[in-house]
Amino acid sequence: xxxxxxxxRTEDAPLLPPPATEAGITGWLWQNIFASMSDFQSLGAxxxxxxxxxxxxxxxxxxxxxxxGLIDFAILSxxxxxxEGLKREVCWTVQQxxxxxxxxxxxxxxxxxxxxxxxxxxxYPSEELWRIYLSLIVGSIGLVWALRERLPYRRxxxxxxxxxxxxxxxxxxxxxxxxxxxxGIGVWIIVGLALISVGRMGAAGHLGTIFAELAGIFGxxxxxxxxxxxxxxxxxxxxxLTPVGTxxxxxxxxxxxxxxxxxxxxxxxxxILALGRRSEMPVVSVLCTIFIEFWRGVxxxxxxFMASVMLPLFLPAGxxxxxxxxxxxxxxxxxxxxxxxxxxxxxxxxxxxxxxGAQAMGLSYWQTMRLIVLPQALTHVIPGIVNTFIGLFKxxxxxxxxxxxxxxxxGQSAIADAAWSTPVQAxxxxxxxxxxxxxxxxxxxxxxxxxxxxxxxxxRH
Amino acid sequence: xxxxxxxxxxxxEEVIIQMSQVNKWYGTFHVLRDINLTVNKGERIVxxxxxxxGKSTLIRCLNRLEEHxxxxxxxxxxxxxxxxxxxxxxxxxxxxxxxxxNLFPHLTILENCTLAPIWVRRMPKADAExxxxxxxxxxxxxxxxxxxxxxxxxxxxxxxxxxxxLCMEPQLMLFDEPTSALDPEMIKEVLDTMxxxxxxxxxxxxxxxxxxxxxxxxxxxxxxxxxxxxxxxxPEEFFNNPENERTKLFLSQIxxx
Numbered sequence: 033x034x035x036x037x038x039x040x041r042t043e044d045a046p047l048l049p050p051p052a053t054e055a056g057i058t059g060w061l062w063q064n065i066f067a068s069m070s071d072f073q074s075l076g077a078x079x080x081x082x083x084x085x086x087x088x089x090x091x092x093x094x095x096x097x098x099x100x101g102l103i104d105f106a107i108l109s110x111x112x113x114x115x116e117g118l119k120r121e122v123c124w125t126v127q128q129x130x131x132x133x134x135x136x137x138x139x140x141x142x143x144x145x146x147x148x149x150x151x152x153x154x155x156y157p158s159e160e161l162w163r164i165y166l167s168l169i170v171g172s173i174g175l176v177w178a179l180r181e182r183l184p185y186r187r188x189x190x191x192x193x194x195x196x197x198x199x200x201x202x203x204x205x206x207x208x209x210x211x212x213x214x215x216g217i218g219v220w221i222i223v224g225l226a227l228i229s230v231g232r233m234g235a236a237g238h239l240g241t242i243f244a245e246l247a248g249i250f251g252x253x254x255x256x257x258x259x260x261x262x263x264x265x266x267x268x269x270x271x272x273l274t275p276v277g278t279x280x281x282x283x284x285x286x287x288x289x290x291x292x293x294x295x296x297x298x299x300x301x302x303x304i305l306a307l308g309r310r311s312e313m314p315v316v317s318v319l320c321t322i323f324i325e326f327w328r329g330v331x332x333x334x335x336x337f338m339a340s341v342m343l344p345l346f347l348p349a350g351x352x353x354x355x356x357x358x359x360x361x362x363x364x365x366x367x368x369x370x371x372x373x374x375x376x377x378x379x380x381x382x383x384x385x386x387x388x389g390a391q392a393m394g395l396s397y398w399q400t401m402r403l404i405v406l407p408q409a410l411t412h413v414i415p416g417i418v419n420t421f422i423g424l425f426k427x428x429x430x431x432x433x434x435x436x437x438x439x440x441x442x443g444q445s446a447i448a449d450a451a452w453s454t455p456v457q458a459x460x461x462x463x464x465x466x467x468x469x470x471x472x473x474x475x476x477x478x479x480x481x482x483x484x485x486x487x488x489x490x491x492r493h
Numbered sequence: 494x495x496x497x498x499x500x501x502x503x504x505x506e507e508v509i510i511q512m513s514q515v516n517k518w519y520g521t522f523h524v525l526r527d528i529n530l531t532v533n534k535g536e537r538i539v540x541x542x543x544x545x546x547g548k549s550t551l552i553r554c555l556n557r558l559e560e561h562x563x564x565x566x567x568x569x570x571x572x573x574x575x576x577x578x579x580x581x582x583x584x585x586x587x588x589x590x591x592x593x594x595n596l597f598p599h600l601t602i603l604e605n606c607t608l609a610p611i612w613v614r615r616m617p618k619a620d621a622e623x624x625x626x627x628x629x630x631x632x633x634x635x636x637x638x639x640x641x642x643x644x645x646x647x648x649x650x651x652x653x654x655x656x657x658x659l660c661m662e663p664q665l666m667l668f669d670e671p672t673s674a675l676d677p678e679m680i681k682e683v684l685d686t687m688x689x690x691x692x693x694x695x696x697x698x699x700x701x702x703x704x705x706x707x708x709x710x711x712x713x714x715x716x717x718x719x720x721x722x723x724x725x726x727x728p729e730e731f732f733n734n735p736e737n738e739r740t741k742l743f744l745s746q747i748x749x750x
Contacts, residue, residue: 388558389595393609393661394584403608407599 106463109138119146123454139460140452147446147461154282154437160274164285167201179479181486194296199263205281205289207273212264220261227254246313248398278356283442284468286356290363290428290438291472295421297364302371303410306379307401309372320372327369332430335362340434359431367424374416378409411487418480422473439465504712507534509665509696510555515564517550524550525561526720534664537691538698539707539728542717543743548700551717552667555698556580556587569664585613588658592670594650596642602629602653603638606660614661621660628656632686648679652686659690666690668699702747708732716740 049055053062069084071077111132114122123140124130144151153164174197177183178190202208231250281289308320327335339358382405390400410417432441443461446452510532517525524547532538540548553559554566557573557580566573568583597605606625610616616624629635632652634645642650651671658666668687672680684706691697691710701707707714707728714731716724716739724731724740732748735741 383593383595385591385593385595386597389591389597391558392556392584392587392589392591393658394581394613395609396581399612403612404597408597411599 105137105459106139109136110141111138112141114142114145120450120452120454120457123456128454138456139463140454140456141460143446143452143454143457143460144464146452147443147449150283150446151439151442151461151464152284154285154442155280156276156282156285157274157280160276163204163207163273163276167204171197171201198293198296199266203267203271203273205276205285206267206278207271207275208267209270209273209275210264210267212268214265214268217261217265217268220264221258224254224257224261227251227257230254278354281356282437284439286431286436286438287425287428287440289356290360290431291425293360294363294367294424294428298367298371298420298424299417301364301368302375303406305368305372306375309376310379324369324372327366328373332363332366332427333433335366336430336434338362355434356436359434359436363424363428363431367420370420370423371417374413374420375409377416378411378413379405381412382409414480414484414487418476422476425473425476426469439468504533504535508532509534509536509569510698511565511567512554513565515554515561515566517547517554517559517561524720525554528564528722530715530722532665532696532698534696535694536696536712537710538713538715539711540698540700540715540717541702541704541707541743542723546717547720548717549669552589552669552698552700555665555667556584556589558589585661586664587667588661588663588665589667589669590651590654590658590671592673594642594647594654594674596650596654596657598642601639601641602634602645605642605653606657609657609661624662625656625660628659629653631659631689632656646679647675648682651675651679651683655683655686655690665696665698668697668701670700670702672701672703704732704748716743718743 050059052058053067065088069081069088071081111123116122118130119142121130122142123132125132125134125136127134149158149161153161156164171193174189174193178186178193180186183189227250231247231254234247234250305320305324308316309324311317311320336359339362340355343358386404386408387400390404395403428438429440431438432444437445443465446461447458508531510530512528512530515525515528516523526547528551530551540551542548550559554561554573555568561573569586571579571583573579573583596602597608600608603622603625606629607618607621610621610624611618614621626635626638629638632655634649634652634656637645637649637653642653645653655666655671671687672683675683680703684703687697687699687706688710697710699706699711711728714726714728715722716731716735716737718739724735724737726735731740732744735744
């Protein structure tokens, strides 16, 4: 029996290979390059396609031209060495009194080699440079170890890098032996212990219901004070190293110190501020909001000026703390405010159900945050976090405004050296500084992409 | 059939939940109005009613996901008030399964299950994992233990959520529309799990529209409307002989299609 007007399939439709425009190299070329510029069906489409082809060719030409110009300046035409110790004359053209052909335009790398130590470490005494090298080597090994996959004790190394390493680096770089009084440190530690015990009593409910909720804060502040003073105590020990004041630091060293301190401090501070801003306790929330809005509302330059010029005016005579430390604190608080808003964005993306799921199982507020909410929220905002880190790294150049010579500041003062005065002097050192900044920022960017991929693979949603 | 399995499910005299004159408002909206409810240990209660009638709010008050403004709620002899300790204690004893599962997407199935035992009950990791595997077998998905929630189907995820609650070995389980977000073909596997749980004597309060489930395991069905408990009966009586007009209307709407 046949039913002519009903179509009934009697066998499966065959699975066919995709057309050439969908797969393979041809498909890729078609979809990414030719599809937009190969429509000649009508006059309008043909004009559009022709325009697209010409425009693409122009862009390719400009790209190649500019890249070649840069390679030519930095590598092909560059002067690489100064074997005879001619200094500026090695980069002079015949017209200028040197030996290079007229119209020569290239980088004068011997100038950079000569200024290398200054650009990296500023006026740091040469015989003490091993201390910087040691800090950098330990730091790089630790960093790679903590960030690399599949290395044993990754976590522990990471924790050491965040706790012990800054202390080690500080002692190595400054020489330790600060003049803090051990009595004062002792008093502070007792204050910290007192705060912790008050917090414990509060948590146990001896001091009323409202206090029980604030007990955690007392504990945190107490431990903070103790940790700070233990650090002060260790730093005050005499390790028999020649003291090098921060006034003698400079160049890349300053850039790294400011950027790393800012990066390391801004994330935890930012997380605490973000949680505080979303807190249901109005006092905490308002205080955090005011803090964030204040620091976001002022330019970093203003913060640095306030820290280095205005602050000493308000402090009593004789109280003077380090110029670099003041700038560091300014940068830290400034970036913490930005970080707080990035983290808050991540917190807002977390579904209410996640909180409820955690609460219903009996997890406390801090457990919920630490185990459930923050791991997800921070994963969501990795691009934003790294963006803030990169911005911070580059903003460190602003400290040269308050007389701290970071990489850029050191480079600029190197330009003033008449012994190397050539037309390409400034452009060479800026290129050099640019390359260094790029390496660091690009590295952070790549690591962020790597983290994103890794996390999205293991947590397929 | 229903009667024979119901006989296995022992209801005791021990009171597990006592709600008296509970009222709750969302702003000016009176969402729970004078709720009085007593549940004995081992009872299986099904709460049904039109949307917005306060069913979910009611069971969410039982573990303080929602705060009630007046009246008394006692769970396992512990009064729910502002004392955080009481709330923590109740949450340890009361498991909850949500409409949208609320599994933690960044943790594996096993980690989802061991989280609370480790962090709330302070259990050693190995013990917590043994318990988790026991309950994952119970809900018939031990082989998924090392996957992430996003790799499982909706029905599997909900069974994981049930196992996750069971890992805390609760005295009472709350189900908040556990099958409403599932594809039809997955509802049965979740209901089967819930039925077997009921047969083992677990005290349960389920907000659900699965009337087949209500007939099979409930020993009381509660009908709510506009924040009040309107009718409360044994299932056979409830379905065959509803008294209130609104109950009749509701039943006709959900059964006659």
